[in-house]
Amino acid sequence: MPLALIADDDADIRDLLSLAVGRTGAQTVLVEDGREAVRRLQDITPDVILLDVQMPGLSGIEVCWWIRRQRHLVHVPVILVSSRTSPFEIDAGLLAGANHYVTKPFSPAHIMAVVAQLLTERAALALPAPVVIPDLPMQRDC
Amino acid sequence: MTTAGLTAYGKGLPRRPREVAVGVAVLAVVFVLMLTSVRLAPVGSTVAAWWPAAGVSAGGVLLTRGRQRVVMLAGIWLVCLSANVIGGRHVPSAAGFAFANLAECVVVALLMFGYGGQGRSLRTMQDFWRLLLAAFCGAVVAGALGGLSATAFTPAPFLPTARSVAASHLAALLVILPLFLRTGPTIHRRPWERVVQWTGVVVSTSVVFGLTQQVPVAFVAIPVLVWSALRNSLRTTSLQLLCVGVLVSVFTARGHGPFALSASGSNLPPETVASLVQAFLAVCAFTVLPLSLTVMQRRELLARVSESEEVFRHGFADAMLGMFILRCEDAYPRAIEANDVAARLLGQDRGALLSDGDWLENFLEPGRSEVRAGMLAIMAETSKGWRGEVQLAQDPSRWIELVLSTLNRDGSHYMFTAQLVDTTEQHSARQLLEAALVKEREAVVELRRLNDAKSTFVSSVSHELRTPVTSVVGYTEMLIDGVGGDVNPDQRDMLGRIRRNGQRLMVLIEDLLTASRLESGANTPVLRNHDLRDTAKGALEGVAPLLRDRRLRMNLEVGSQPTPVLADAGQLERLVMNLLSNAIKFTPDGGAVTVRVSHSDTNALLSVSDTGMGIPEDEQDQLFSRFFRSSSAQRQAIQGTGIGLSIVRGIASQHGGAVSAASVEGLGSTFTLNLPLDDPAAVDAATL
16 A cells, blocks of 8 residues: 655645545655654655645755655655745755645645556656676677 | 249348348448448558447348358458448458458357357357357457458558457457347336436446546446446347447547547557557456346346246135145144135134144144154155045034145155145035935835835735635535535535635635736746647636536637747736636626637737627726726626736736727627737748
8 A cells, every 4th residue: 555645734734635645545644844754754665745845844845855865765756735836936846856846726636636646657667677698798889 | 934943043042121131231331330440440550440340240140041141241241342442441451351351250150150059149158158259269360361461461560460450350249249149138127217327328438538638537437337237138238338339439539538548648559549449348348248148147037936936826825725835844744834715714814824833733633643644655755645534623524625745855854735625515415415325225125125025925925825725625625526425416516616616715816916926026927939829729728617507609710820929828828818707707698709819920919809798988998907897897796806907917018018908888898918929930931
């Protein structure tokens, strides 16, 4: 069963996100702010992470930045959810390594679609195991 | 014959009649003087006692230049020859004397003009020594040649003849040549002094030399001439000297006066009488000429000094600036001179300004250490001057601009000039200006702070409003989708109303935020090349939910060619959606809404027309103001905030375009967006 971490300081939005993500069949872990998210992420490796941008302590963008520098989290898809809609903010989020930037107001259906897509892609994107054929000489010209 | 040939032919001849006249006059005078002198030769002598013709002829030569001089010399020889012949001399002897005269003129001219001489100038003692040398050499040459010709053609002995000729010529040259030279400026004395002076010269000389008894009072002429030298110009003095010479010669030749009488009394030869006359004249010239020269020079020098003194006085005393002359020793300056403006500036009389004590301490209060440092720098020769603003000791509200510059250095004393200008007004004006600038800067900072506060407000409001609306609409959708369990049709209808109104709230919030961002300029569009037809299609799709439960005909009329514009796709679509939602809102069921996209050579046009209620004509000019709602909309209680069209206009102008409206009340409205085409050439190419 896939695991999703959801960080948002607004309890209603947090639960709404949890409901939507839950409908894709994933289990959710809920945290209230960026620091707690970082603390929880040191123990678990979720399949998808949803972060609010505007949170007390560490912002979602900072947490995303941190995630992309963790060996066990580097491939985990991150969705930033924000009420900030300016192109500058969106670019900053994507530059920090987020896979998606969803602006409020969002509809739960949109969240479900994005999460479902990321979970499927993740499965498909698993690296194929390297095949080694010892008898063949290595090609040098590539 | 050409003009050039004529010119060449005439070259060397006197060019101006005046010059010819002068030359002829000189020769005529020489002729007359020679005749007279030969006639006036003392009885028993072969030579004349005085030979003024020598002076005049030498002077005449000095007056000429170049070839004129050669002509003049030839004339002199001829005149001399003829005068001597007429005077009773044999032709060979006359020719010899004429030659002697010629040689004398040549020598005098050579010496006067040669060796850097100014020629015709008698202004300095140097000129006088030159004149003396020329006269002496000329006389010696004339004497030697005259003596030779006398020895050769007459029974007269060489030496006495040579001696007396030389002496007579020297006297004549010394007395007459100065009249041909340029001297200092003429001096105008009062008429009575001139009359008395001239009378003195004539009378005293006539009386002394007209005496028929032997009284040796020849010296009486000298004080009168000295008087002239002290008071008159060199030219006047020379004239009087000449006058004395003529009178002395005439009287002596007639046997009057101390020289002739003493000679006759002691049976001296006539040559001795001549020599005495010549010596007397030479002494007179030698006494009077240098004296006159020196007096003249002194006079000129005084005039120059007093002129420069006057200039300085004027510059200093009547200057528009306050001026001081400071004398500075060990960095303690004392004022030794001050002008009236300085006194006025410092509010004290000049006597007080020149009092003892440190000038800086006395008059300039703050900043004087700076001035002193500047002064020390000048004295150490590390700077040329000092300039700065200082306050007055007596009245610190007054500001003075002070400029110090060195005047000269005298041992350990330095002299400075200090120039003072009252800059109180400029100073206060500058202070006012500075205060105004500070105030303006503060205002700008305050404005910036307000603007920042507004931006912060917009972003925090956007967060605070969007988040709860998200919850409202999100949970409603979940309920409708049955996440919270089954809902019956009544409940579903109610939930639908909640969702619809939530969405309206969302739109309103977005509109408000957009309007606010447009107004503060924080809304920066990301411009990309975009086909306006796609925008129209997208916007039509976007308003599809509004058409549910409505009976409206939606038409889209686009051309087959792309209509490229440089635009932010999202914002442009929002603009068109605003226009469309208005059209839908204000058009009753059964009507039609038409979207047209077209373009001219330079502009892309998108119009939205409806068959709705229209806008009263007198309200059309307020259409695009924020929160404006037409009276017809209010009458029919159609929902709206009046913000949509102001956003439309804001976005259009951000894209360099414009929106216009045309409407007839009751028939419908047409809103037209006009944007510059991105690349008209590309469109033309596609059209062809």
